[in-house]
Amino acid sequence: MSSAARSPEADLTACDREPIHRPGTLQPHGFLLALHGAERRIVQASANVPAGPDAVLGLELDAAFPEIAAALAAAPVEAGTGARHLRTLTLATAGKARAYDLAVHRSGDLTLVEMEEADASGPAGGLDALSSRLDAFVEGLLAAPTVAELCRLLAVEIRHATGFDRALVYRFDRDWHGTVVAEDGNGVLPSYLDLRFPASDIPAQARELYRRNRLRIIPDAGYAPVPIVPALTPGTEAPLDLSQSVLRSVSPVHVAYMRNMGTQASMSVSILVDGALWGLISCHDHAPRRVPLPARNACDFLTRIFALQLAARERGAEAEQRLRLGAIAQRLLGAMAETEDFHDGLLARPDDLLALTEAGGAAIVTAGTCRLVGRTPPEAAVRDIYRWLSARHGGEEVYATEALAEAHAPAAACTETASGLLAIAVSQRYASYVLWFRPEAVRTVKWGGNPTKAATPDPAGGPARLHPRTSFETWKETVQGRALPWSLPEIDTAKDLRAAILGIVLRRAEEMAALSVELQRSNKELEAFSYSVSHDLRAPFRHIVGYAELLRTRDGANLSEKGRHYLDTLVEAAFSAGTLVDNLLAFSQMGRNALKRIDLDMNLIVEEVRRKAMRDVAPERRVQWRIGPLGRVRADPMMLRLVVENLLSNALKYTRGEPETVIEVAREPDRDGEAAFFVRDNGVGFDMAYVGKLFGVFQRLHRTEEFEGTGIGLANVRRIVERHGGRTSAQGELGRGATFRFTLPLCA
Template sequence: MPSVPHDLLDQCAREPIRIPGGIQPHGAVAVLRPEDLVVIQASANLGAILDRPVAFDGSQTLGDLVGPRTALENDVRLWAGGTDTAFLEQYQIDGRTFHVSGQRTSQGLILEFESFDEAERGRSASLYQLLRDFLDNSDGLKTVADLSAGVAAEVQTLTGFNRVLIYRFDEDWNGTVIAEKGDGTLPSYLDLRFPASDIPAQARELYRTNRLRLIPTATYTPAPLIPALCPTDGAPLDMSFVALRSVSPVHLEYMRNMGTAASLSISIVIDGQLWGLISCHHAQPRYVGPQIRAACDFLGRIVAQQIAARERAAEIDERLQLKNIETELVAHLARAPGFQAGLVDCASQWLALTNSAGAAVVTNGIVLAAGKAPPIDSILALVEWLRTRNVDQIYATRSLSADWPPGKNIAGVASGVIAVPISRLHASFILWFRPEVVQTVRWGGDPRAAKATDTAGRLHPRLSFEAWKQEVRERAQPWRSAELLSAADFRGAIINFVLQRAEERAQLTEELQRSNKELEAFSYSISHDLRAPFRHIAGYAELLGEEEPDLKALSRHYLDGIIAAALSAGELVDDLLHFSQLGRTNLKMSRIDMTKVMAEIRRSLAITEGQRPVEWEIGVLPPAWGDTTLVRQALFNLVDNALKYSRDATPPRIKVWGQDRPDEVLYCVEDNGVGFDMNYAGKLFQVFQRLHRQEDFEGTGIGLALTKRIIDRHGGTLEAKGAVGQGAAFSFTLPKRQTGGNRGHA
């Protein structure tokens, strides 16, 4: 919205509205010393109001002023010795009736005198009935709007003012007229908005603490206090709670510019906060006596309680609805593999938690979004900005661009934002978004002209209150309290969920580690114990064949089968033993010359290669960092596999190459063999899993599983790609030295 210059706001803030040094002249003030009721300060018009001579030199007591041993003096003396902070009574002084109210302050006892208006006696007699009727009827006013309209009508009946407005503040302290009752004398302000600068912060605070203020005429001349400074402490008298306190000249000019000659304001205070005002205006001077003002104050308190009750009831209903949504959503997340994916799967409930149009969850730099959300790069930039703000519990705004200028670019989907952090270590957030709502706001006058100064530097209010329209952008619908509480509660549920999953993973990891160690020990024991029997079987079968040269062909075939099976079982046991030992061996890390390793592998495979013409293509192989023996074994297994499964190709082609990357080194072994179906690629690296028949290609089914375990222990990755009849490519990565690897047990 348009803003008021800071120097004018500062000037407003400096106005001495609590210590004006004078009062409105429809009454008079006397300041008494508590211990002896000596009049130490008084308004200049005290003698005229009481029709008695007043000495302003501290020589008079209250008894001297109003008569000794009168009811007023006795009551004030009792009050001075008690603990009550205030009182209000009627007293007779020289046959005239006065309303006398008192305030206890650190500077003295402040008494206010107002003459009783006989014209108001008739209205006072009906106050009880009016208030009772309103209370009886208010139960049927279900909404705040209906209640406000009813209050405006009731106050207008009580006070007789031409126009009564119900004025509600928003979060920026702009006020909107939400209800009005008038007799047509003054123009209607219903639905108009008034800028926060019309009622500065210090004035709002006085409205909060002193709930009622009457200005019978906007043209009065203040009656000064004599002496100007309070003798108790030599400071101006604090009149924050004095009903007769003189108001700011700027406010009086504001009233005159508005065409208002008299006003009465009744504050609506809810839970200690200023919610709004009941503001009464009259075209001519108008006085309302203390009894009717007290009735209006009582009505204001009742209305505040009823508004609070309705708003709390509405909030409770909404909280229950949102809590039900949260319960359903959390129940679904408990069954999901991860809460991020679970949120996306239940996008409608996720958005309904805060009645948002879009949402996103950001964890480890990954963004998952639902509904109408900003682009991913904008979400990441927003999260980084939130991280720099050290958001601890919740961040909420209806105008993101006001806090974060780049938010202007995403106002169409994210003018309103709620963000809750879900990690203390990482920039991880759950966010909800609301788009801007382009509004045409009707102001009671151009707020840009809210204050002005003349050539002498004196502050003046604006002159015009004609309706002025403004298009407001980059502002979403405000977040309600229930929605903010819902987001905060959901944050707690997600954090508990993540912690629970972390505990479950830790427990599962511990159980898996224990099971792995038991399985490794079992595998080692079985493998070690089986090696000797299989070797014995093969050895005795060979001896039997040598000692019985005349065996029949069928018996010789059976004997050869026993030897082959025993040797195959022995190889299997050896591979199992090697596989189980791998998890129990520490890695001995060093620089590895992979070109040299590949040359050694080719020499060792020369016998396997035999006389087959194999086309080798060995590319550049960057050095690696790892356990030389294990890395050689991993590469050997891949090359041996490539030779085995490409032996029927014409001719077999094996390609081995490497690539140096910023944080890792890649090695790849490609062949033109039988290949495999990618639908079964997940089985390749499991123990005993084969994609081809044993009769077609020999092997134990452990080699690739062993290779994967070696690469995993180094902190690398192993991948396979292939197609049936088109060959296969196996690649693995090894981290460079700076990132290291797992040097301990798996």
């Protein structure tokens, strides 16, 4: 940061508060009249008015100055137009005729008339004197290859029109420091070309006056101020607002500044681009110098022509940059549209991601991920910046700085990669950012004197205030810890990218929401259909079994052996179909019943299910159980019991042919807030090529003749686990057993 910007804020406030638009005095090279009402009664006048203020106060203008009244009658004054030069008048004062340039403007309810003494010794004034050079000037502006050349042409033309020793074109930066970007001089005064001046040299209220009143001249810094009589405006009891005045007295601080600079006369013309203060033309002379008002108005006209060309150049350059960045943004949008996750789309075009903001590095950071591109700080430092952004600037859509370490001190350790930061928040709910980094741009700034201004105590006991520097010798400062500033098109393009990302995310969220609604509707219809079919089919299967048993009891003796076999097959098939319907009914109800989660001891659940399963195991089977400590989970007890029943019964069923059955139930290390379990057996296993079918409804990898079942058990396991927010998986090998894993949320 520049040393000027480090000046204590308290040192500047006294200067900033100075009411320079209401000084209460004028420069003495003219006089002022304040007129009120339609009759134009004189209510205030400067002390140097011909015949004295006492002789004119209270009179109507046409009685005191009929020549001025006639000129005003021919050219009515409108509010808000600023000071206008009407004409040059000759007044008979103190026994001799004297020429004055008449300027008039509005100040609240008053009309202010200013009569500036015309100086025949000054440069020839007005557009007539400049007409021979005007065409060449305009042609030069059109042909100038750079903004620097535009500024040089203006400095040359303004000095020629005014005769000052030196004419400077002075440009403000974002922090209101000013740099002399062009100069023309005769060598009498030292060159200030390329020197920088701190914002404190032209305080905020002075800049506002420059914006509102484009022209100001101080013909002689040694002038004695002329008071306005009375000091307060009748009716308002406030000092007269002289914002638009051409004779307004200036701050004593500014007069001292001029003297310290070695100049006795100065003139400034404001350069406004789209209504904003871009810079100033500042002219100086080593001796007092008068420039007639018409000549000053001509300089203002030239400056406005220059400002139009300047604005066109800057807008053209900005438009070109926006088009180039827009094309890059379109490529990034295309890449994002082709991926499910916009992160992947951005990272698929790393060069474009960096070129979008002319950055050296970039990062996409969320609470769980940090993906880096180009030259960036280490991941730990990027995460620290992310946490700081979330905490200090979480409500901001875009954050940009060229001096990150000044806002976030730990970033001083990574200035080589991240002196500048541009960040966009890409989520409206969660902290998620795209970050761009710029490296440090070490440069030497040449100041016009030491920019650090110390406040000095007021001898009268008032607050400390700034005083003008006494030296303008070149003072060099090495600026470190700052990157090149982010341009407005770069920031706007980042904003547009943010809007596009949010649009993509929102559109996909809406698509997912619509799909979710459709899936819920389809699931409900399927559940209702399954329930209805299952419920309605149970009665016919009961009838088949019932009548088959009656047939066996009453007429079984009359049936042949083949007939009895058919009857047994019929009963077995009916029982199997009934079991299938019951399982289907249970599966359809699985999505209809609300979960009732409680904290459960998994070892108790497993032991209860194990005992029940062993009742149906033949006494001669050898079964070895290996059950580890399983801890606690939060789940619905009825549904969790069904999961364990299905897994343990499957393990017993598919190990039936083994000489010794080994079934292991264990808990794996917790991860990501989940408890992970597995059930492993040494049975027939399965081919991993078909693992995708295992958890589907009616999907079986073994023939019914080998192992009974309906193919719904594992589908129930998956559905229950997913309803709890967990996951299921399986791993197996033919002839070497299978392992089934599932996860459940940890206890709170």
